Amino acid sequence: MFAEIEQYFRTERLPHIWCPGCTNGIIVKSIVEAIQKAGLDQDKTVIVSGIGCSSRATGYLNFNTLHTTHGRALAFATGVKLANPELNVFVITGDGDCTSIGGNHFIHSARRNMDLNVILFNNNIYGMTGGQYSPMSPSGAKATTAPYGNIERPFDICNLAIASGATYVARGNSFNTRQLTDIIYNGIANKGFSFVEAIASCPVYYGRKNKLGNAADMLKWQRDNCITKEAADRLPPEKKQGKIVTGILHHEPAPEYTTEYQKIIDKFQGGEES
Amino acid sequence: MNVTSINARLMQGNQACAEGAIYAGARFYAGYPITPSTEIAEVLAERLPQVGGKFIQMEDEIASMAAIVGASLTGAKSMTATSGPGFSLKQENLGYAVLSEVPCVVVNVQRLGPSTGGPTAPSQGDIMQARWGTHGDHPIIAVSPSSVQECFELTVKAFNLSERFRIPVLMMLDEVIGHMRERIVIPAPGELDIFERKTPEVAPSQYVPYEPQDDSLVPPMANFGEGYRYHVTGLLHDDTGFPSNSPAVMGAHQDRLHEKIRRGLNEIIMVEEAETEDADVLLVAFGCMARSAARAVKEARAKGQKVGMLRLITIWPFPEEALRQLAEKVKAIIVPEMNLGQVVDVVKSAVEGKVPVYGICQADGEIIPPERILEKIEEVL
Ligand SMILES: Cc1ncc(C[n+]2csc(CCOP(=O)(O)OP(=O)(O)O)c2C)c(N)n1
Numbered sequence A: 001m002f003a004e005i006e007q008y009f010r011t012e013r014l015p016h017i018w019c020p021g022c023t024n025g026i027i028v029k030s031i032v033e034a035i036q037k038a039g040l041d042q043d044k045t046v047i048v049s050g051i052g053c054s055s056r057a058t059g060y061l062n063f064n065t066l067h068t069t070h071g072r073a074l075a076f077a078t079g080v081k082l083a084n085p086e087l088n089v090f091v092i093t094g095d096g097d098c099t100s101i102g103g104n105h106f107i108h109s110a111r112r113n114m115d116l117n118v119i120l121f122n123n124n125i126y127g128m129t130g131g132q133y134s135p136m137s138p139s140g141a142k143a144t145t146a147p148y149g150n151i152e153r154p155f156d157i158c159n160l161a162i163a164s165g166a167t168y169v170a171r172g173n174s175f176n177t178r179q180l181t182d183i184i185y186n187g188i189a190n191k192g193f194s195f196v197e198a199i200a201s202c203p204v205y206y207g208r209k210n211k212l213g214n215a216a217d218m219l220k221w222q223r224d225n226c227i228t229k230e231a232a233d234r235l236p237p238e239k240k241q242g243k244i245v246t247g248i249l250h251h252e253p254a255p256e257y258t259t260e261y262q263k264i265i266d267k268f269q270g271g272e273e274s
Numbered sequence B: 001m002n003v004t005s006i007n008a009r010l011m012q013g014n015q016a017c018a019e020g021a022i023y024a025g026a027r028f029y030a031g032y033p034i035t036p037s038t039e040i041a042e043v044l045a046e047r048l049p050q051v052g053g054k055f056i057q058m059e060d061e062i063a064s065m066a067a068i069v070g071a072s073l074t075g076a077k078s079m080t081a082t083s084g085p086g087f088s089l090k091q092e093n094l095g096y097a098v099l100s101e102v103p104c105v106v107v108n109v110q111r112l113g114p115s116t117g118g119p120t121a122p123s124q125g126d127i128m129q130a131r132w133g134t135h136g137d138h139p140i141i142a143v144s145p146s147s148v149q150e151c152f153e154l155t156v157k158a159f160n161l162s163e164r165f166r167i168p169v170l171m172m173l174d175e176v177i178g179h180m181r182e183r184i185v186i187p188a189p190g191e192l193d194i195f196e197r198k199t200p201e202v203a204p205s206q207y208v209p210y211e212p213q214d215d216s217l218v219p220p221m222a223n224f225g226e227g228y229r230y231h232v233t234g235l236l237h238d239d240t241g242f243p244s245n246s247p248a249v250m251g252a253h254q255d256r257l258h259e260k261i262r263r264g265l266n267e268i269i270m271v272e273e274a275e276t277e278d279a280d281v282l283l284v285a286f287g288c289m290a291r292s293a294a295r296a297v298k299e300a301r302a303k304g305q306k307v308g309m310l311r312l313i314t315i316w317p318f319p320e321e322a323l324r325q326l327a328e329k330v331k332a333i334i335v336p337e338m339n340l341g342q343v344v345d346v347v348k349s350a351v352e353g354k355v356p357v358y359g360i361c362q363a364d365g366e367i368i369p370p371e372r373i374l375e376k377i378e379e380v381l
């Protein structure tokens, strides 16, 4: 454990349940580094998660943590944040959790623009239940429930977030952790719904099913197939083909929900109460 | 009712329920519109910001239930309201609140159905869903008011019970009670008891979130954001709040959830008896049916028939003890209910064959009139 960030972990709860080579831990480290960099008060920070391998992260994090039901983390987080807007609220969610069973909560949370920081651990598969395809499994990918290859098309979840009204949208991966920490940090600064897709690897199910090599090979794949938005903007379209664009994809501030609600309450301040 | 506190008004049941929530200290509501519960949301959308509280219309009932649990964890007394289809959608997160012991109040203004059913037709068809709607063994508290005044006062009690026992409390209204207008007297501030959640008396470093501190077995609850950095999960867990697969730990958790309610039965069980002292026939009724039954008691008595009523205010846990004592004295029990036989079977099992139990069961959206109850009384006497 790195001494600088040890305070953010419930070290007595370690070791974690994740498989060797899983990148969930890398992403969690970026989250706490961003929290540290932003100087957030640990006692005023709540981390909410759904159900899945990635969502188990809350058990290891030394904050008020809320491990909820499958797909519903954003709805629980909405209650926490609206009831006490002083709290910094983070949501950790998996690709199945967020984009399948939680898809409706996702688009509505983005639309409302409540000040929530959402980090989607995208490993392209249902890890916890043993390797079924998710709405983020690429077409053609193999999964236990797609033995002949996935005939569905995946979401571009960042585009969906933008279309739904998220005011901050970014993508990173578990190879370039400096970038990942930075985009989470910048999301914290955005007062509104901030969404970060963090590309993760699940060597045990996604990797094995799709013959992507070992954990290191999967990280190298991330390194070789992601390009930053700045680089992408300079490339001609044919050179961007098949590449995954990372970095801050969208930032367009808009009125934040709890702030707007407070304005309604303030109208009654000093007025009669019954 | 204290006449000096007069604040008499004509009010609808749903509105009284919303006003009762404000009186109880509710400061958070999340919901999704559905007939015949919608007025509760509409009233609270207007009222909550006036008292510094929060209202939000969520994308569906699953989210509404989730949001009130989240809000409650920050210390806000929280509520949602719904009807049939929405009550079904709330079940998973309702179970979450039971297991993680997060207080909240869920109002179900019952309508006829399964499915979309009869959206504006009254019913008492969700009594068993209230008991067993979420999966797994779990305790629950469900109460049912019979008048507009009681909508107000019972909502206050529902919050008290929920905060006291750290369990969701279900307010089982029906379309009749929810939409009926009656004169009510709003209690003055301080007139009704308000229970505030017990918070930890120890420092954060000493806090063991699910460790009971007394015989009630209800552990004190820290609000998020106050330095007590604990973990809340829907997994079975030990006193620290962290999950465990150990049968001993999982079993102990399940047992405590039930035992805390069993130990609180004296506070939780509310019934009202009318004319039961010498009764030969006992009517067991709740919600709007208690009104028909009260009328039937009056008319039967006028005819010289010895009929009394046990009105169930608390439905779950079922008031078995009160019923058993009366079963010793009466010759027959009649249960009029607007469903096809939910409470009547529970009554039968509680009285264990000591007296014959008859149901008057109807699920067509009509109230069972006193006449039908009187006919049945004639029949069984
Ligand atoms: C209502 C409900 N349906 C299904 C499940 C089973 N389940 C648990 S985790 C999971 C998928 C997790 O996948 P993802 O969200 O991608 O997270 P990962 O495990 O890959 O991190 C499913 C289907 C559940 N817990 N609850």
Ligand code: SF4
Pocket (backbone or CB within 6 Å): A017, A018, A019, A021, A022, A023, A024, A053, A054, A123, A127, A128, A201, A202, A203, A204, A205
């Ligand atoms: S199954 Fe996959 S996602 Fe889950 S812990 Fe293992 S490697 Fe990680």
